[in-house]
Amino acid sequence: MPHERFHFKDRAALERKIADLDLEIPLSDDISILFSHVVVARRVLPNRFIVLPLEGADGDPDGRPSELTRRRYKRFAEGGASLIWFEATAVTADGRSHPRQLWINPKTRDGFKRLVKETRLAAHRKFGPDHNLLLILQLTHSGRFAKPEGRPAPLIAQHNPLLDAKLGLSPDHPLISDSALDALQGDYVAASGLAREAGFDGVDIKACHGYLVSELLAAFTRPDSRYGGSFENRIRFLVDTSEKIKVGVRGLFVTSRLSVYDSLPYPYGFGVNRDDPGNPDLGEPVRLIRKLRNIDFPILGISLGIPASQSHYGRPYDKPLIGQELPDEHPLVGVARWLRLTSEIQKAFPTLPVVGAGYSWLRHLFPHVAAAMVEREKVSLIGLGRESLAYPGWVNALAANGFLDQRKVCVCCSKCSQMLRAGRPVGCAVHDAETYQVEYREARKRAKEIRRTERKTARAAGKGRKRKV
Numbered sequence: 166m167p168h169e170r171f172h173f174k175d176r177a178a179l180e181r182k183i184a185d186l187d188l189e190i191p192l193s194d195d196i197s198i199l200f201s202h203v204v205v206a207r208r209v210l211p212n213r214f215i216v217l218p219l220e221g222a223d224g225d226p227d228g229r230p231s232e233l234t235r236r237r238y239k240r241f242a243e244g245g246a247s248l249i250w251f252e253a254t255a256v257t258a259d260g261r262s263h264p265r266q267l268w269i270n271p272k273t274r275d276g277f278k279r280l281v282k283e284t285r286l287a288a289h290r291k292f293g294p295d296h297n298l299l300l301i302l303q304l305t306h307s308g309r310f311a312k313p314e315g316r317p318a319p320l321i322a323q324h325n326p327l328l329d330a331k332l333g334l335s336p337d338h339p340l341i342s343d344s345a346l347d348a349l350q351g352d353y354v355a356a357s358g359l360a361r362e363a364g365f366d367g368v369d370i371k372a373c374h375g376y377l378v379s380e381l382l383a384a385f386t387r388p389d390s391r392y393g394g395s396f397e398n399r400i401r402f403l404v405d406t407s408e409k410i411k412v413g414v415r416g417l418f419v420t421s422r423l424s425v426y427d428s429l430p431y432p433y434g435f436g437v438n439r440d441d442p443g444n445p446d447l448g449e450p451v452r453l454i455r456k457l458r459n460i461d462f463p464i465l466g467i468s469l470g471i472p473a474s475q476s477h478y479g480r481p482y483d484k485p486l487i488g489q490e491l492p493d494e495h496p497l498v499g500v501a502r503w504l505r506l507t508s509e510i511q512k513a514f515p516t517l518p519v520v521g522a523g524y525s526w527l528r529h530l531f532p533h534v535a536a537a538m539v540e541r542e543k544v545s546l547i548g549l550g551r552e553s554l555a556y557p558g559w560v561n562a563l564a565a566n567g568f569l570d571q572r573k574v575c576v577c578c579s580k581c582s583q584m585l586r587a588g589r590p591v592g593c594a595v596h597d598a599e600t601y602q603v604e605y606r607e608a609r610k611r612a613k614e615i616r617r618t619e620r621k622t623a624r625a626a627g628k629g630r631k632r633k634v
């Protein structure tokens with residue numbers, strides 16, 4: 166099913182394509198269910214919409230949210246979603262994905278406090294004091310993708326020939342030690358304490374997209390380690406850290422954005438069928454979620470894919486990053502994958518508020534799919550990523566008019582991803598061009614350098630492998 170750009174004017178045209186491709190993507194005309202209440206962490210949320218975590222690469226060098234960061238969140242808060250899931254925020258300096266990633270520590274705590282205060286205030290001003298906005302901070306260590314000074318400084322949980330080659334890592338590149346992982350648990354707990362002081366309602370131990378905690382879930386080949394090999398060992402970091410936060414940080418809930426399907430072949434991917442990496446096997450993710458549920462997770466964000474490997478799995482798009490090929494997969498196949506995996510997790514945990522994603526590619530037609538998913542109890546909450554950057558007022562527009570303005574929706578052009586890749590401030594270069602066009606231009610220039618470095622790295626890795634043989 167070859168790739169195709171979005172060109173569907175209305176629901177009927179989209180339905181015809183879905184039927185042609187023989188996919189299971191439900192649609193509903195009545196979208197009112199998206200404005201029904203839902204209870205999360207004993208709070209009644211006014212609608213089903215969530216702003217998904219979106220790394221902005223616009224923090225100050227010390228990790229503090231900048232004016233541009235605060236602008237992004239103010240726009241999200243005024244947009245009308247009931248929950249904002251704040252972006253990947255480092256818990257240690259060496260875990261930053263680039264020098265402008267947010268980093269929560271005692272020195273930056275007050276910057277986060279201001280961010281939370283201004284975000285809540287923006288929502289209260291627009292919707293009144295009863296608008297119950299829930300705020301979750303995503304905590305992370307970037308692991309093999311760490312670049313705290315702008316150059317790769319990978320900390321890996323296990324060797325992975327597919328991803329090692331991209332970074333030019335030799336087979337003797339050291340693994341992060343068990344004692345470092347023990348200590349890192351403490352860093353997550355300390356960061357959670359600071360997040361509570363800053364005013365967040367909950368924290369998310371990010372366990373998706375190939376970053377450290379996600380890589381640990383798939384650390385089948387990590388030798389002689391309490392964090393590798395067996396299922397119990399691989400989930401130890403996430404489970405133990407969650408328990409410690411729950412016990413040690415009162416007044417804050419803990420959750421995770423969990424990759425339920427990495428798409429990397431066994432023994433390097435989590436949630437993957439051992440004989441066929443093209444097919445998920447949700448056996449282990451379901452066992453893990455059962456444990457997390459016992460630690461009182463009041464909500465669960467799910468994700469899939471590893472952007473560095475198959476970016477279209479997590480975010481179906483029209484145009485790839487500069488220099489990358491278009492995938493040989495119709496974006497609707499990607500959307501259907503998202504919906505299927507989300508509904509399988511929701512079915513396994515019917516009372517757990519599960520957050521699904523992957524809707525932005527559907528443009529102005531996404532509410533029909535989202536409503537059908539909620540109506541059929543295939544998901545509880547609808548997360549929007551790129552759409553939140555392009556059209557932050559989408560919830561208000563839907564509430565007021567019942568439809569979205571086709572001229573304002575995300576066009577899935579990958580420019581925001583390109584900006585993140587280049588470590589430039591991230592926003593919508595199409596619909597928020599006055600602020601971000603110039604950043605995109607810089608990112609485009611940087612793309613050439615990144616490509617050159619990647620080619621050199623891949624060549625060097627290839628030569629290294631030949632020499633070893």
Ligand SMILES: Cc1cc2nc3c(=O)[nH]c(=O)nc-3n(C[C@H](O)[C@H](O)[C@H](O)COP(=O)(O)O)c2cc1C
Nearest residue numbers: 217218219220252253480523524525549550551581
């Ligand atoms: C620029 C950019 C930054 C992102 N940053 C994060 C992040 O910090 N944490 C995370 O879990 N996902 C992140 N994502 C993934 C999104 O949250 C979301 O899962 C993905 O874009 C698919 O949803 P969409 O189709 O609505 O965009 C990012 C995506 C983009 C495009």
